[in-house]
Every structure is written in structure tokens, then in C-alpha cells.
């Protein structure tokens with residue numbers, strides 16, 4: 550399905566932010582790794598969180614769900630001997646479960662998105678798992694991937710590169726407490742998306758796991774033979790998805806309130822609020838409610854995008870209409886996401902009429918406060934965040950834009966267009982031809 554975005558000068562209304570994707574995937578996983586029954590309140594519903602639900606069920610977790618909560622009886626350190634897992638297009642789910650598959654005899658992760666997840670590299674995790682005796686068969690570091698683990702995998706010293714994705718380190722942090730022996734993990738090179746590792750450590754601690762981490766998050770000591778506790782968890786609101794809604798409010802005349810966005814969240818993408826403030830967008834953030842009263846005027850800024858990796862595309866979309874030139878730096882790992890979020894995204898922005906430039910690890914935006922031309926068809930590149938960001942741009946284009954295959958928004962935010970409509974955006978689903 551495609552979506553037609555017709556220019557919309559005003560947005561107004563109140564929404565509940567959807568539930569955090571990254572906390573949902575983590576709570577589902579730690580509940581599955583516990584032996585008792587855990588309860589997760591307000592879990593996210595999206596393709597990625599459904600992928601984690603499906604895979605932990607296949608691995609032996611028993612799941613019951615109603616409108617408010619999900620209860621999970623876990624398999625502890627003993628997943629069922631499943632032959633195949635389908636993670637859809639979910640990178641974090643794949644990487645976390647590649648590590649957990651080391652507890653099973655022989656699991657193959659299939660390749661259902663050859664043009665998206667199928668192109669993403671997993672070499673650093675494959676290499677790290679190899680160091681503790683996991684046999685990994687792969688297609689040049691990519692899917693399909695077969696993991697052969699089992700009782701021979703005991704823990705030990707592991708070095709893992711962090712300069713492509715933090716998910717490889719998070720994956721090892723979920724696995725190593727369950728191994729028989731103690732482990733020491735050292736992160737080599739750099740650690741991208743470092744803030745997300747904070748979310749991993751927070752969830753591990755909530756699940757009763759003890760990990761000694763160095764202050765710079767580059768070294769870890771993990772005792773083996775630990776057990777995940779069965780607990781109750783509450784999922785907070787999602788900043789990465791909300792970033793697109795807030796950016797939409799920022800580029801229009803708006804009066805928009807978004808609830809459930811904790812001020813002290815560990816999600817790096819909460820920086821969307823500070824970034825919009827620095828862009829001089831009128832807003833307040835109190836008691837978990839972000840209230841944007843946009844007047845359509847924004848100022849350019851410079852921002853270290855690695856601090857808020859999944860909100861950068863929304864920030865860039867806002868910068869398209871700012872006065873002056875904005876620069877988002879330290880964003881090279883955006884190239885290894887659902888698509889190349891620098892080259893592919895900027896190509897689509899250019900089509901819509903934005904004035905943008907790319908460097909290897911930077912996005913530069915020469916703002917056009919007068920608006921962009923629009924009147925084009927956008928390729929979604931299988932990327933929910935490209936779809937949401939181009940919607941923001943379409944609201945302030947001079948002619949409608951059509952986003953091809955916009956249904957991929959469901960990877961993280963299936964009701965994004967319902968939410969945008971509720972705020973008054975002129976967005977409608979149209980059959981692809």
C-alpha cells in the first residue's frame with residue numbers, strides 16, 4: 550500500500566505515544582530467559598515486537614496476552630530445539646537471538662527481507678560468538694545464518710567491535726550471564742549508539758542480572774551461572790516513533806500534545822525535545838507530556854546524531870524547513886539500518902525538493918523555510934523511519950507526495966498514519982499500482 554501525503558498547514562490534538570519498541574523487545578527477551586512467569590504491561594504491537602513474540606514462543610516461551618499486558622513463562626537457559634527462526638525485518642531481534650541461539654543445538658535464521666535486513670552485516674557478532682566456541686554458518690556475514698551452540702559454549706574472554714552497531718554488544722550481555730563460566734567482554738574500536746546499551750543494562754538489572762560495567766561502557770565482567778528473575782515490567786512511551794510526530798508538529802502551525810514521554814527516560818531519542826527547543830520551536834515538556842505549539846519557524850542547528858540514532862531522520866526532516874544550514878554528525882552507522890539512511894534517505898529528500906548533502910558520516914541540510922516542491926513519488930526503501938520522515942516533509946510541500954510501500958511503517962509504528970490523521974494531517978492510504 551502507498552500513502553498520499555497532501556500539504557497540511559495545521560495540526561492539532563492529543564495522542565498517547567505508542568509503547569517503546571526497544572524496551573518491549575528487551576522485556577520480552579528477559580521474560581523468556583527467566584524460568585518463572587513474568588508480566589509486561591503495555592507492550593508494543595508492531596512487526597518488530599511481534600517478531601520477538603513469535604521467536605521466543607518458537608524457542609519455548611509460553612505466552613498469554615490481553616489488551617493491557619502479556620504474561621510469559623520463560624524457558625530459562627534451555628530453549629526448545631527449534632530448527633528455524635523468522636525475525637522478519639527486525640535487526641535488534643535478530644542480533645539478540647543470534648546470541649541466545651548459542652544455547653540451542655542448531656538454529657537457522659531465515660532471510661525474508663533480502664533487500665533490507667538481508668543486506669545488513671553481522672560479522673562483528675559472528676566473530677565474537679566464534680571466540681566462545683559457537684559455530685556460525687553465514688552468507689558472507691549476512692542472512693541466512695545458522696548457529697550451532699549448546700553445552701560446549703561456556704563463556705570466557707570476548708572482544709567485540711562496536712563501530713557498526715551496539716546490538717552486538719547488547720546481544721552478548723543478554724547471553725553471557727546464562728553461560729556456565731564467567732565472561733569478560735571488551736568493546737573494540739568505538740561504541741556506536743552507546744545510549745541504547747544503557748537501556749540493555751537497565752533491563753538486565755531489573756531482571757536481577759548483575760553485570761560490572763566500566764564507566765565508558767567499553768568493558769564488562771559477567772558472572773556465569775546467573776538466573777533471570779521472573780518480574781513485572783511496565784513499558785514506557787517510545788521516543789523514536791514520537792520524534793516523527795513531534796517533528797510534524799514543529800514544521801506546521803500546531804497545538805499538539807503527546808503523552809507518556811518520560812522526561813528522565815534512558816532513550817537517547819528523547820533528545821528530539823532538546824533539538825526542537827534548540828531549533829526555537831515553542832514547546833514544553835512536563836509530567837510526561839510534550840506540548841508543541843509550532844509556528845512553522847525553525848532555526849538550523851548542529852547535532853551529534855549518534856546520541857539519538859533512531860530520531861535523526863525526523864530531526865533532519867524538521868531541519869529541511871529551518872532557516873540556515875544544519876549539520877548532523879557522527880551518523881555513519883545510519884548506513885547499516887533498514888536501508889542506507891544517508892544515501893537512500895537523502896535521495897528521497899532531494900526528490901521532494903530538499904537541499905541536502907552527504908558526507909561519509911554526516912548529513913548537511915540547507916534549510917528551505919519557503920517549503921519544498923513535492924509532487925513526487927517516494928521509495929520507502931523498506932524503512933519505517935524514511936516513511937515517517939518523508940510524511941513530515943510532505944506536510945509542508947507545495948504539492949502532494951506519494952510514499953510507495955508505506956505499509957512498512959508497521960515495522961515499528963503500525964498506527965502512525967492513524968495518529969497523523971487524528972491530528973488533522975491529510976494522509977490517505979492508496980492501493981499500489
Ligand SMILES: O=C(O)C1=C[C@@H](OP(=O)(O)O)[C@@H](O)[C@H](O)C1
Pocket residue numbers: 571574641713714715716719741742745858859882
Ligand atoms: O538495541 C536496540 O534495540 C537498538 C539499537 C540501535 O541500533 P544500532 O546499535 O545498530 O545503532 C537502534 O538503531 C535500533 O533501532 C534498536
Ligand SMILES: C=C(OP(=O)(O)O)C(=O)O
Pocket residue numbers: 638639640641642859886887934961
Ligand atoms: C534500526 C532500527 O531497528 P533494527 O536495527 O532493530 O532493525 C529502527 O528501529 O530504526
